[in-house]
Amino acid sequence: MPTYHIITIGCQMNISDSERLASRLEQAGFKKTDNKYGADLVIINTCGVRQSAENRIYGLIPGIKKENRKAKIILTGCLSERKDVRRRLKKYVDAWLPVKEILNFKFKILNYQRRGNDNFGNQDYLSIQPKHDSNFSAYVPIGNGCDNFCVYCVVPYARGREVYRSAQEILAEVRGLVKRGYKEVVLIAQNVNSYKSPIPPSPPLSRGGDFADLLKTINDIPGDFWIRFLSSHPKDMSDKLIKAVASCEKACPQIYLPVQAGDNLVLKRMNRQYTRADYIKLVKKIRKQLNLPSSPFIKGVIWKPPVSITTDIIVGFPSETRKQFNNSVKLFRQVGFDMAYISEYSPRPGTAAFKLVDNVSPAEKTRRKNQLDKILRQTALANNKKYIGKTVRVLMENQTKVGKWFGKTATGKDIRFSAKSSICRAGNFVKVKVTGAKEFCLAGKV
Ligand code: SAM
Ligand code: SF4
Numbered sequence: 264m265p266t267y268h269i270i271t272i273g274c275q276m277n278i279s280d281s282e283r284l285a286s287r288l289e290q291a292g293f294k295k296t297d298n299k300y301g302a303d304l305v306i307i308n309t310c311g312v313r314q315s316a317e318n319r320i321y322g323l324i325p326g327i328k329k330e331n332r333k334a335k336i337i338l339t340g341c342l343s344e345r346k347d348v349r350r351r352l353k354k355y356v357d358a359w360l361p362v363k364e365i366l367n368f369k370f371k372i373l374n375y376q377r378r379g380n381d382n383f384g385n386q387d388y389l390s391i392q393p394k395h396d397s398n399f400s401a402y403v404p405i406g407n408g409c410d411n412f413c414v415y416c417v418v419p420y421a422r423g424r425e426v427y428r429s430a431q432e433i434l435a436e437v438r439g440l441v442k443r444g445y446k447e448v449v450l451i452a453q454n455v456n457s458y459k460s461p462i463p464p465s466p467p468l469s470r471g472g473d474f475a476d477l478l479k480t481i482n483d484i485p486g487d488f489w490i491r492f493l494s495s496h497p498k499d500m501s502d503k504l505i506k507a508v509a510s511c512e513k514a515c516p517q518i519y520l521p522v523q524a525g526d527n528l529v530l531k532r533m534n535r536q537y538t539r540a541d542y543i544k545l546v547k548k549i550r551k552q553l554n555l556p557s558s559p560f561i562k563g564v565i566w567k568p569p570v571s572i573t574t575d576i577i578v579g580f581p582s583e584t585r586k587q588f589n590n591s592v593k594l595f596r597q598v599g600f601d602m603a604y605i606s607e608y609s610p611r612p613g614t615a616a617f618k619l620v621d622n623v624s625p626a627e628k629t630r631r632k633n634q635l636d637k638i639l640r641q642t643a644l645a646n647n648k649k650y651i652g653k654t655v656r657v658l659m660e661n662q663t664k665v666g667k668w669f670g671k672t673a674t675g676k677d678i679r680f681s682a683k684s685s686i687c688r689a690g691n692f693v694k695v696k697v698t699g700a701k702e703f704c705l706a707g708k709v
Contacts, residue, residue, distance in 0.1 A: 264292065264293070264294045265292070265293050265294070265303040265304065266293060266294050266295070266296040266301070266302045266303050266304070267285075267288045267293040267294070267295060267296070267302055267303065267304040267305070267306065268295070268296050268297070268298065268299045268302035268304070268305050268306070269281045269284060269285060269305075269306045269308060270299065270305070270306070270307050270308065270323070271308045272307070272308065272309055272310045272316055272319055272320070272340070273308070273309070273310025273312065273316055273340065273341065274310065274312070275402055275449070275451045275493065276404065276407070276422075276451055276452075276453070277308050277310060277340055277341075278396075278402060279393065279402040279403075279404050279451060280308060280339075280340070280362050280365070280388075281306075281308045282393035282394055282395055282396065282402070283365060283388060283389070283391040283393045283394075284306060284308070284339065284365050285393070285394040286391055286392055286393050286394040287365050287366065287368070287391055288304070288306075289394060299327055299331065299334075300327070300330045300331045301331065302331065302334055303333070303334060303335065304334065304335050304337065305327055305331070305334045305335070305336050305337070306336075306337045306338075306339060306360075307320055307323065307324060307336065307337070307338050307339070307340070308339050308340040309338060309339065309340035309341055309342040309343065309348075310340060310341050310342075311340075311341035311342045311345065311417050311421055311611065312341065312416070312417060312418070312609075312611070313606060313609040313611075314609045314610075314611075315609065317342060317348075320338070320342065320348075320352070321351070321352075324336060324338070324352055324355045324356065325355055328355045335357040335358070336355055336356050336357050336358075337356070337357065337358045337359075337360050338352065338356045338358075338359055338360065339359075339360040339361070339362055339365070340362060340421075341417065341418075341421035341422070342421075343359045343360055343361050343362070344359070344361055344421070345612070345613075347612065362388065362407075362422070363387075363388055363407075363423070364388075365388045365391065366386060366387075366388045366390075366391060387426070387428070389404055389406075389407065389428050389432075390428075390432060392436075398443075398444070398445075398689075398690065399444065399445055399446045399447065399658070399689055399690025400445065400446065400447040400448075400449065400658070400660075400690075401440050401445050401447070401448055401449070402449045402451050403433060403436055403437060403440070403448050403449065403450050403451065404428070404450075404451050404452060405427060405428055405433055405450050405451070405452050405455060405458055405474075405477065406425060406426055406427035406428060406452040406453075406455075406457075406458060407422055407423070407425075407426050407452065407453070408422045408423045408424050408425045408426050408453065409422065409424075409425060409453040409454060410424055410425045410457075411454065411496065411534070411536075412534060412615070413523070413533050413534050413535060414532065414533055414534050414614060414615040414616040414619075415533060415577065415580065415608065415611065415614055415616040416611070416614060417611040417612075417613060417614055418453055420613050420614070422453070425453075425454075425457060426461070427452075427458055427459055427460065427461050428461070429460065429461055429462050430460055430464065430467075430468035430472070430476075430477055430480060431468075433450075433477065433481070434467070434468075434480060434481065434484070437481055437484055438484055441484055441485075441486040441488055444690065445488060445690075446487070446488050446489065446658055446690050446691075446692065447488060447489045447490075447491065447658055448481070448488060448489075448490055448491070449491045449492070449493070450477075450478075450481075450490065450491070450492040450493075451492070451493060453494075454494065454495065454496040454499060455474055455492045455493065455494065455495060456474045456492075456495040456496060456499040456500055456501070456504055457474070457496060457499050458473060458474035458477055459472060459473060460472030460473075460476075460477075464476065467480050467483065468480050473501075473503070473504075474492075474499075474504060475501065475503045475504040475506070475507035476507075478490065478492070478504070478507050478508065478511055478514060479507050479510070479511060481513075482511035482512070482513045482514060487692065488513060489513055489515050489658065489673060490511070490513045490514045490515065491515045491517060491675070492514075492519075493519040494519040494520070494521055494575070495518060495519060495520050496521070497520055497521075497522065497535075497537045497541065497542050497545055498535070498536045498537050498541075500518075500520065500545055500549075502548070505548060505549055505552050505553070506552065508552075508553060509552045509553050515673040515674065515675065516553050516554075516567070516568065516569070516570040516571065516673060516674055517570065517571045517573070517673065517674050517675040518549055518553075518570060518571070518572050518573070519573045519574075520542075520545070520546070520549075520572060520573070520574055521574055521575035521576070522542050522574045522575070522576055522594065522598075523535055523575060523576055523577050524576065524577065524580065524583075524587075524590075524591055525539055525576075525590040525591035525592070525593060525594030525595070526539065526583070526587035526588070526590035526591065527539055527590075528587060529580055529583055529587050529590075532580070532582075533577075533580065533616075534615075539590065539594060542594070543594070543597060543598065546572060546598050549570060549572070550569065550570060550572075553569075553570035554569045554570060564654050564694070565654055565655065565656050565694060566650075566653035566654055566655055568649070568650060568653070568655060568672060568673070568674045568676075569646075569649070569674075570674070571601035571602070571646070571674035571675055571676065572598065572599075572600055572601055573600065573601060573602040573603065573604075573675070574598075574600050574602075574603045574604070575603070575604045575605075575606065576591060576595075576603060576604075576605050576606070576635065577606050577607075577608050578591070578605060578606070578607055578608065578623075578628055578631035578632050578635065579607050579608040579623035579627060579628035579631055580608045580616075580623075581608070581616060581619035581620055581621055581622060581623070582619070582620075582622060582623075583608075583623055588631050591631075591635065592634060592635065592638065595635055595638040595639065595642070596638055596642070598642075599642040599645065599646060600639055600642055600643065601642075601643055601646050601647075601674070601675075601676070602639070602643065602675070602703070603635065603639045605632050605635050605636060605639070606632075607625070607628035607629065607631075607632055608621065608623065608628065639702075640702045643702045643703060644700065644701065644702045647676065647700035647701065647702070647703075647704075647705055648700045650672075650676070650697040650700055650705055651697050651698065651699065651700055652696075652697065653696075653697055654694050654695065654696045654697070655672050655673075655678075655694070655695055655697060655707075656672070656673060656692055656693075656694060656695075657670040657671065657672055657678055657680070657692070657693050657694070657695045657707075658670050658671050658690070658691075658692055659682075659687065659688065659689055659690065659691045659692075659693060660689055661689055662687065662689075663679060666681050666682070666683075666684075667679060667680070667681055668680055668681070668682050668687060668709075670693070670695075672705070676704070676705055677703060677704045677705070678695060678697070678704065678705040678706070678707055679704060679705075679706050679707075680695045680706065680707040680708055680709055681708050681709065682708075682709035683709065686709065693709050694709065695707040695708065695709055696708050696709075
């Protein structure tokens with residue numbers, strides 16, 4: 264049996280695509296191996312969002328080809344259609360596979376005999392049943408692509424326009440996962456909250472067919488499981504959706520709301536379609552509605568933590584002045600994020616911003632990044648200290664050493680804790696008393 268090895272670079276969407284690709288490969292008669300130097304087929308699932316992610320493949324792919332001469336190399340993901348990347352790597356790569364073509368990929372071109380069904384017609388690749396890495400937590404893509412065209416971002420070009428899956432297909436996937444004992448489903452899309460049912464909504468999605476309706480319908484699936492979702496575009500974070508999150512007991516109080524900049528002019532030049540004041544108002548609204556003490560999340564002694572807010576922000580966007588950056592600094596202090604992914608601006612070929620002069624120096628970008636990171640550490644620590652002495656519900660993930668476990672709270676906080684072996688199993692919910700807090704991790708005891 265020929266073997267395959269997948270290397271995934273980038274976001275949750277890429278991880279999820281790789282799980283679908285793995286399933287497709289196994290259906291076609293390939294067997295997984297953990298050894299990239301021994302595999303017959305090595306698939307690199309690439310990311311083109313930042314230059315640093317792109318650069319990883321230029322060392323990686325020639326290195327694999329050198330150590331594993333017989334391997335056939337397939338390049339998929341964001342960079343698979345970039346002409347300059349194709350030119351640069353053509354002597355190492357045997358096939359280029361745009362993600363949407365996973366289903367109809369012809370293994371014959373690599374001289375591998377295919378097995379199984381090869382007539383998928385116009386079926387979308389998201390309909391492939393994935394081979395999940397975890398047996399208790401699963402990514403469930405609800406759509407792909409983006410229509411927003413933020414000027415710095417490659418996604419609308421690399422992944423195309425927004426396409427959403429039908430609620431029926433999503434619900435069938437979630438029901439299947441819950442039946443198999445999954446305890447966490449993570450709904451993903453470039454912007455989950457732009458979801459629109461691609462077909463007229465019908466029962467059980469009998470309401471308008473937007474993301475709030477989808478969330479409520481998934482929440483109605485019987486079983487003890489958590490629903491997370493990411494990420495949410497601030498312009499599409501409707502009152503209806505905030506209310507839905509507040510009323511769905513399975514929806515985790517964790518909102519991933521990328522801000523990208525704290526200055527109005529920069530936001531406008533980025534084409535983000537909201538102002539700094541809109542963002543701050545939105546955060547206040549989310550906190551007010553999701554921190555209700557009457558939430559059904561409180562059961563027995565379990566404390567319902569305040570909603571956690573995560574963001575993405577870019578520093579050193581072309582012509583971002585110190586003064587404009589200071590507005591991002593102020594926003595960070597004002598909001599008090601629990602987590603933030605801070606990126607130095609990276610010019611991306613094909614985007615509108617690529618034509619702008621990348622005139623903030625690398626040293627200044629790093630300085631700005633460090634400044635925001637310092638504030639994030641302060642606010643995250645202050646937020647985490649509120650957990651000390653409280654008992655929270657935790658989903659166990661894995662064992663670190665004998666008697667020590669690692670898991671996540673509903674708010675997405677990492678927590679390390681000690682527990683007796685009798686209740687220890689990855690995928691179990693446990694009650695943990697929090698005894699300590701660091702910036703990005705809690706400590707506790709079952
Ligand atoms: N859809 C989400 C949103 O509305 O913000 C974000 C998805 S994007 C693929 C992931 C993150 O990569 C962005 O939030 C942004 O912070 C970062 N990013 C995208 N393009 C970038 C660029 N050219 N330079 C630096 N960071 C970038
Ligand atoms: Fe990229 Fe903007 Fe779309 Fe997010 S909303 S994926 S940042 S274009």
